[in-house]
Amino acid sequence: MSRSPNDTRRPLTLRDVSEASGVSEMTVSRVLRNRGDVSEATREKVLEAARTLGYVPNKIAGALASQRVNLVGVIIPSLSNLVFPEVLSGISAVLEDTGLQPVVGVTDYSPEKEERVLYEMLSWRPSGVIIAGLEHSAGSRAMLENAGVPVVEIMDVDGPGVDAVVGISHRRAGRQMAEAIVAAGYRKIGFLGTKMPEDHRARKRLEGFNEGLAQAGITLTDTEFYSGGSALLKGREMTEAMLARTPDIDFLYYSNDMIGAGGLIYCLEKGLDVPGQLGLAGFNGVELLAGLPRQLATMDACRREIGSKAAEIVAARAANPGPGGEIIELEPVIQRGDTIR
Amino acid sequence: MSRSPNDTRRPLTLRDVSEASGVSEMTVSRVLRNRGDVSEATREKVLEAARTLGYVPNKIAGALASQRVNLVGVIIPSLSNLVFPEVLSGISAVLEDTGLQPVVGVTDYSPEKEERVLYEMLSWRPSGVIIAGLEHSAGSRAMLENAGVPVVEIMDVDGPGVDAVVGISHRRAGRQMAEAIVAAGYRKIGFLGTKMPEDHRARKRLEGFNEGLAQAGITLTDTEFYSGGSALLKGREMTEAMLARTPDIDFLYYSNDMIGAGGLIYCLEKGLDVPGQLGLAGFNGVELLAGLPRQLATMDACRREIGSKAAEIVAARAANPGPGGEIIELEPVIQRGDTIR
DNA sequence: GGGGTCTACGTTATCGCTAACAATTGCGAC
DNA sequence: GTCGCAATTGTTAGCGATAACGTAGACCCC
Known part of the structure; x- marks a missing residue:
């Protein structure tokens, strides 16, 4: 494994193995890649030599030569x-x-x-x-x-x-969630999400969600965005803010499960009637969150x-x-x- | 950017850029790596050619040649x-x-x-x-x-x-936590962790923890291990199991914050007196968990x-x-x- | 014993790029 | 003019591996 003899710290190459085992570089290469015909005897010999030298193939050279x-x-x-x-x-x-x-x-x-x-x-x-x-x-x-x-x-x-x-x-995912929420009888719906213009999937979900609501003649009652920080904490803070601003809201749709969980924890702590008075839903179906006192409604993203x-x-x-x-x-x-x- | 003329789908090389810009490959290489003296004029010419061809250097060849x-x-x-x-x-x-x-x-x-x-x-x-x-x-x-x-x-x-x-x-981290717990007056202490023989850091923390307890003449009252599954959920389940088995336990030390959070949520839900009757601590200081109703005691791992x-x-x-x-x-x-x- | 066919291995020529050195050019000084 | 020097550009020879082909035996057959 180590290399006591002649350790000049020159990086090992195929040639070193070939010299140590008395065959050509090509044969060593073949052995190391399990390719082509090599007799069992030389195979052993080469592997032995490679192992005692501690040779590690150079994929850079290999890739250049093989174009793969x-x-x-x-x-x-x-x-x-x-x-x-x-x-x-x-x-x-x-x-x-x-x-x-x-x-x-x-x-x-x-x-x-x-x-x-x-x-x-x-x-x-x-x-x-x-x-x-x-x-x-x-x-x-x-x-x-x-x-x-x-x-x-x-x-x-x-x-x-x-x-x-x-x-x-994601557009359809948003729409379906909107439909489920409307079907459950919620009417004053808020959205809480990230302020990330480059998160196109979150954007599309929201667009789909709005479409879904629009079909039922509903528009979002309130929205709240955040960026940065602990998602759980932000979820809690945003929820608090929205409930304070719009007390008669009856559903909160979160753009991801993490802030949704923060919101859920907040609501439970405040003793709100979930899902009676206030419904909640997130997105992603993160397994991590199994273990909360109550399971957040969500949508599996098939990750x-x-x-x-x-x-x-x-x-x-x-x-x-x-x-x-x-x-x-x-x-x-x-x-x-x-x-x- | 694209490459309409003579598009034979042969991968582009330095030579293509060199021919397109009328200088040697070496000069192109120099320009593309910002190395050596190249006149502003040729530099422009080369960059222009590279850009219109959509050339992407081949690091494999570069690395092989430069040994870097x-x-x-x-x-x-x-x-x-x-x-x-x-x-x-x-x-x-x-x-x-x-x-x-x-x-x-x-x-x-x-x-x-x-x-x-x-x-x-x-x-x-x-x-x-x-x-x-x-x-x-x-x-x-x-x-x-x-x-x-x-x-x-x-x-x-x-x-x-x-x-x-x-x-x-980690040994010291475990010891310190043990000392803090003992100093706070807890005596019947349980440990909840992962069943991972290869997680040497968790093992060392537990060893250190035991050492710390031993100094105060205390030994662990109960232990519980898990593997796999949602950490939050496991934390809750293990906590439930341990409290059922050893009702007079007064502190739970978790090997990570995630299961600790699961335990914390369970305890709050059951209305247990935390930290009065029962103390809890985890390990890692994951920011993710800011946002829980109560902050779990933990130890930042300087990640x-x-x-x-x-x-x-x-x-x-x-x-x-x-x-x-x-x-x-x-x-x-x-x-x-x-x-x- | 010449010719075919395998099997096991060796030779040669790249792969695309860069280090190191060589060559060219321009330009002011003498 | 030509010498010297700096600035710029070109030439040559690898880097360490593999593809593709070549070859030496061994073995068999008619």
Whole structure:
């Protein structure tokens, strides 16, 4: 493992292994990649030599020579949102046994940063790119189109994609929630969300929600936005603020479960009648929140499934290039929980 | 941006840009890397050509030629733990303006997977490795020792490291919490944690906790372990179980804030007297939980700072190689919150 | 024994870029 | 004019691996 003899700290190469085992570099390469015909005897010999030297192949050289890179770029807005690690785990699980490896880039919801991250990723010539959202800067879009590798845009299907698309319709999700709320008899409805112009999915949900309400002749009674800080705390604060400002409100729709949970905790603490007097709903179906005294109504966003489907597309096309352009729309399901009557 | 003329879908190379702009490949390379003297005129010409072609440099070739890779491998046990994304964000923030880029690998707390991930990372010849924990398989340790790049082991300082180490003493953190609890007059103390033999930091905290209790002549009254599932829910269930089994218990020490929060919510719901009859404490200081009706006592694990310090070490040594072996122990602080009397 | 067919391994020529050095140019000084 | 020097641009030779093809035996057959 270590390398006591002649340790000049020169990085090990295939040649070192080849000399140590008395065969050509090519044969070593073949052994290390399990490719081509090698006799069992030399195979052993080579592996032994590689192991005692502690040789680690140089993928940079390998990738350049073979014009193949086993990396898949995954570009997401954030890691602290909880949603994205889940998508990632779906991706990893599928790629695990394909020889491909995800490499994550984070954009912080900034189109400029997305463009930089994408450029950086593409400069490693990955086998595919999985990127969150359909909205990209002109530069990013051009890069994706010209990348010459499978591109899967995930999370959202409301709009045209560059290549393949896997996600849910956030617009429809918003509409359905609105319909459920109206059907339950709530009429004075407030919306609480993030102040993030670049979170297009949240925006589309709100648009859909408004459409849904409009069909019943209802418009939002009140809205409240936040940015930054602990989501749970913000949810509590915004809820307090809205209830103070608009006491006769009877439903609060939160743009995500985390602020919804903050609101729920606040309402329970104040002894409000949930869901009788006041209904609540969030979005995402984060498993984390099982364990609250009451289950928040929410809508599963199919996060893991989005990840795995996207990874499957990339893996399939890395194996044998096809036409591409797949569009997969998943169906989120309302989980009514205990906060809609 | 796009490439209408002669679009044979052959990947673009430096040569294409060089031909398009009428200079040598070397000059193009210089322009694209902002290196060496290039006249303003040619610089413009080259950039223009690169832009219209939509050229993206091939870092694989570049890295091979220059023997330099701007990647830093970051190996962590999990992304869903919330702690690790925070560490990551500390790392990213620092690397942001060094030209280095983090690449994340996840081990799921498995030493075998850690070894595979590490091997994979090292095969890309990164400029440095940041890896969680001090406990590694023999193979992993050997690879780290022979990697020939800066290695920073993070999170934990209780034990010998391969090279640099940045973290806190979990043993000491456990002891301090025990002392605080004893000082507050609690005597019948229970521990609730994860059943993860490979989570060495949790193990060390418990050991330290026991030491701290032992100094006051106390031993744990009851313990409860879980694995898998929603942490909040598990915290609630474990708390319920322990209170049923050992009704006279007066303090619950949780191995992380998430299950602690679950326990806290349960206790509040049951109307227990917290912190009078029953004290609670967790570990980590996750900001996420601000917003609970009462603040759980906890201990900040300096996650962001660990990340940024580690990144600084790597960046510094990537810039000019030094001896290495730095050991940085950070000081976690008890946040008493509202659940210790 | 010449010719076919395997099997196991070696040779050669890239892959796309950059380090190091070489060459050219322009320009003022002498 | 030509010498010297700085500023700019070009040439050559790898980086460490792999693809594609080449070759030496072994073995078999007629």
